[in-house]
Amino acid sequence: ISIFTAYLCCQCSNWMGLFALFVTGQEWCYYVCRILVTIGVFVILCRYVCQTTAMLFAKTDRELLIIGSLPMVYYIFDYATTKFSSLLYTGNKAVPEFLGFAMCLTYLLFLLVYFREYEMKNKAEQYNELIRMQLNSFQTEMTNTRKSEKKMSILRHDTRHHLSVLRTLIQQGETDKALEYLNEVSQTYDDTVIKTYCRNEMVNSVLSIYNMRFEEQRIRWEIQVSIGEKLPCSEMMFCAILSNVLENAMHAVQELPQEKRLIQLALSEKSGHLLLMAKNTVQNAPVFIDGVPVTERSGHGLGARSIVYYVEKLNGQYQFFMENGDFVVMIIL
Template sequence: MLLQILFYTHHLTTLLFGVFLSAFFLGVNRDRKNIGILLLSALASGLLYLICIFLIGTEFSDEIYPFVVHLPLLLILVFYYKFRWLQSLTSILTAYLCCQYSNWAGIFVLTLTHEEWCYYLCRILVTLIVFFLLCRYLCPTTALLFEKSDRELIIICSMPFVYYLFDYATTKFSTLLYSGSKVVSEFMGFALCLAYLLFLLIYFREYELKSRTEQYNELINMQLRSLRSEIEQAKKSEHNMSILRHDMRHHLMILQTYVQNQETDKALDYIQQIHQTYENTIISTFSQNELLNSILSIYSSRLQELGIAFHAQVAAPKDLPCSEMIFCAILSNILENAMNAVKDLSQENRRIELHIFEKMNHLMLLEKNPAPVPPVFSDGIPVTRRSGHGLGVKSIIYYVESQQGQYQFFMEGTDFAVRIIL
């Protein structure tokens, strides 16, 4: 009786381990709704697997396990959560690879004790421990890593895919792997799994360092370009002001002539022209914070060149209440995404609204831009199936979470909006 309970508990924990970990590797939110959906899908697959066992036996059921469990899970990740096919497949194969920890540990204990109940108990405990550790330390890494282009995902997916084929070929469809010592044979998979997880961590650290360095370099370059632009504007403004001062006597004489001839309309039009000329000499400043002002100035110029109206209301202090580098990295990602979203729209829809202000020692950011075709949302996050896209949104989320901030993506009428609190 005890052995049967442990047997079914082991299969249940392994099934839940694979289903939940496959979703969490992709960054699916761990809320009640998603946990309920994943739990229902796991129970449905488990029930189907039990039916197969009673109808066709355990051996053949294990051989068709990928069609009973893995394929439905793949379809849920692709069609319900809107992840790309290769993303979803990589996540499922990685979760399957991670099952090797409990498998090797169970066989090791079985070899020592020669008791099957010890084997199943060990597998259950190791499965729970590994699930907790991976969810806490690895899932945030894979959520960003699996957003990379299909070409890079093929490299990442190659190792778990080879192991998947190897495992089924040598354990499910044959007993080649167990022709010798089980401990030695299973240790190969255990070592492979360990090497793969270490590869993920090292690769992500390198990617994170490279990404942050590139982001900071881009921000510094943008600041330098902004300073050069401001110097050029100042020189141009000084030149124009000297001309205006020189011509002021002539302007007054022309205005006097219009007034004496009672040509009021012409005088008003001429005053308006002079006013516009003076307006063109004013150098716009968005913020007292130099880096923030540089980012806004650069994007203001780029948007103006593309014919995009940019309405910015900025009330940020000189010293930001958060990391200015991270905030400006978030801002540049948001403005870049907005610019790409509206640059091909009709002229009346080429506009971007930006609000930045401080409240209760927190920095608030709200950006809006037209979106005639609303984006697809998954768990409140806009997603795309286009290879190489979506990394900007993931970067925004990563930077916000690194500062324990809050983010929200939503539609306001026909406008797409982003709200950030740091």
Template sequence: MTLTSQEWIYYSVRICVTIIVFILLVHYVSDITAQLLQKPARSLAILGFMPFVYYIFDYMTSKYTLLLYSGSKVVGEFLGFVLCITYLMFLFLYFKEYEANKEAEQRNQIMEMKRIQSEKELDAIRRSEHAVSILRHDMRHFLLSISSYIENNDNEKALEYINEVIHTSDKTVTQRYCKNEIINLILSSHESELEHNYIHFEYSIQLPETLAVSDVDMTAILSNALENAIHAVLKLPEARREIKLDMRLNEEKLLILLKNTYADKPEFMNGLPYTSEAGHGFGTKSIWYVAEKLNGSCQFSVTDTYFILRVIL
């Protein structure tokens, strides 16, 4: 209107701009708006607070007063104040939802770890049962061989053969590290990996049959800790691969101490070990999350020789 002083040009441009804006909104904003409208009413109220207040302010100051176009400082100060309040409310809502999403993500990761651990435990049980079935199938041959040695008065070979059968049968037994069954299953599921990679594993576990910590939470802590330790020591020569585990109860508190040697000294961020390797770094966060959830504590530290994890539950 200022450039042409022609009303038909003014209205033509206005109509064209309105149509173009409408097409852009339908194409780029409608889907997002539809998703936004599915949010809780409280979220929508906060998001609509700023436009609503601005509309009321604009209507009141232009309809009944000349304040909006007077150049008064009140206009700038008021809108800035409302904008800051709206921004703070939005941040509060955003971080609350963010924390809820992170907690749900951590729970999902823990459940996934439990699923993977259960698969490992079942695989270990299947291997043990398969070995037992083979041993049972071959027992008749073992007894016939021993009987043959005894009949030929070859007692030394008979004893040697008996010892070999005993050694073979011992391999089919699931290792018992303590009285607690879930601890035995978790550690047994890592046995083959420890042996296959020539990792020296020392343990001292003094626990009762039942613990106050659930099987899911214990799996999340101990499995993650062991997997991180195994991953760290594999970078070392076989002679230096070492993991030490100490678990005990002290004044009704569960104490877990795990040490492992390392090749690369870990970096820390906010008290947690940090790694840039893809697919790693979730284990320590899961341990910290479970410890916090159970009103316990966990501490990661490093010496010249060992990476150390301490957990109190």
């Protein structure tokens, strides 16, 4: 690549030298012009091209082979048609047409290799982003679990105190206050318990976490779950899909007034397949590209791509669409 590219760069000084020779008719002008232009080209290359070239040589051998084939084809063509023969000046139409064909073919091959490498790099970056999101999700779940354990520890420690207060209120005939106090303690216990929606513990954990988030943000949600203890696919991937679906729905309804915030979720299992259907109200209908909702908002849009990524990894099917003003996602795994 270095030799062929250097030869290619030298053609600039050759053309300028030929121009000087044509104007002056003096051979020494040809060589002086070539020397000056070569020095100028060298300075320009050192200043503006060297750093990019250093990055270029970090590419794979296959990419470098395709890149180097362009100046190589020109080098061979130039020597074969002007130095070792006079084919270029014979007027044969095949000679100039071959050069254009060879360079276009080499360029197309380079594009094929480049875009393949580019796609692989994008997939790797997307996978790394998904892993990062998944780790953040697990950290959040662990934080919530620690909070629940801390609350339970405090409640167990204060159980004797609660019983003493209840006994005193009942003995004093203040049953209403006793019931109110009992309801308050019961609610505190409920907040520390992972609710049972199905027989799968990991799915229960995800649903319980989002149930708490929805309650904190005054989001109504309706849920129907009928799945078994063992899922017909990877629990981690399914919970990642479920988390992203609920996360996207939560962000969508946050833009609405409290009375219009509604999320509906249905999970079922049939004939060895998991069926997921989620519906939520939205303020504005999203833009769909290739059937997938996209957004230009910074920090958003990864949820839908994550869902698509995991569903495809599980050889499942997905569908995003609008229905009566609501956003719907349906997934089969």
